[in-house]
Amino acid sequence: MIEILNPTELARARKTGALVGTVLQALKARSTIGTNLLDIDRWAKEMILEAGATSCYVDYAPSFGNGPFGHYICTSVNDAVLHGLPHDHELVDGDLLTLDLAVILDGFAADAAISFVVGETQAPERVALITATERALAAGIAAARPGARMGDISHAIELVLTEAGYPINLEFGGHGIGSTMHQDPHVSNAGRPGRGYKLRPGLLLALEPWVMADTDELVTDADGWTLKSATGAPTAHTEHTIAITSDGAEILTLSGAEH
Structure with missing residues (x-):
């Protein structure tokens, strides 16, 4: 299913996006040396419920997971990159920490992820990973405009990641989003320009470049959910929900402080 939102629906989706961005930045500020991942999950739960929103993850039970997920946020550390339980x-x-959050508020979902290094030891390799995904996301957003093709976004992301020297795994990527978290179209992190679905105003997409330092192979942790680099190398993942508008793309998942 591919949803095209009308202006009223987009206004509601903006509120969801702002909530996701605000929660993520608040959690980043509280994630310091000694913070327990279970505390981050508890804080996420408190903020989501206080806002009158619903977690997209608690009851999430796709075929590839050992579901239901049962938590309010994904917390991936170091060699973990996706679905960190x-x-x-x-x-x-x-520690290189990725926080990935998706919620529904007033009928519409938003999904975003941030990666950052905890504490004072900012290892260059880890900072470079994060920077590459942030630059790739910015390139993908810049390519997202009405009349462009999905392959234009994928190719823009691919160029940044490959020029930075990182292999790209194509098992997981971005996706359409709207009244539910995961919808068509799929947004690969590599692709051919001029190919794929034609972008239209009102389309919402979650773009999510992610990389592992020296491999494109994932392994599943014993918890049945957390996906890690096969070599134990560090990873990074950055994501925003965007809306295609009449003149480009609008980032919905910025916090109030980032606008």
Whole structure:
């Protein structure tokens, strides 16, 4: 299913996006040395419920997971990159943490992820990973405009990641989003320009470049959910929900402070 939102629906989706962005930035500020991942999950739950929103993850049970997920946020540390199941782990100096959050508010979903290094030890390799995904996301957003093709977005993301020297895994990527978290069309992190679905105003997309430092192979953790790099190398993942508008793309998942 591909949904095209009307202006009233888009206004509602903007509120969801702002909530996601605000929660993520608040959680980032609270994620310091000694913070437990289970506390991050609890804080996310409190903020989501206080806002009158619903988690997209608690009852999430796709075929590839050991579902239901049962938590309010994905917390992926170091070699974990996607679907990180919160567990009893206290963050240490230099941990690379990815927070991935999706909620529904007033009938519409928004999905975003941020990666950052905890503490004072900012290892260059880890900072470079994060920067590459942020630059790739910006390139994908710049390519998203009415009349463009899905392949234009995918190709823009691919160019940045490959020029940075990272292999690209194509098992998981971005996706359409609207009244539900995951919809068509799929947004690969590599593609051919001029190919694929034609973008229209009112279309919402979650773009999510992610990389592993030296491999494109994922392995599943014993928890049945967390996806990690096969080599144990560090990873990073950055994501925004955007809306295609008449003159380009609007980022919905910025916090109030980022606007």
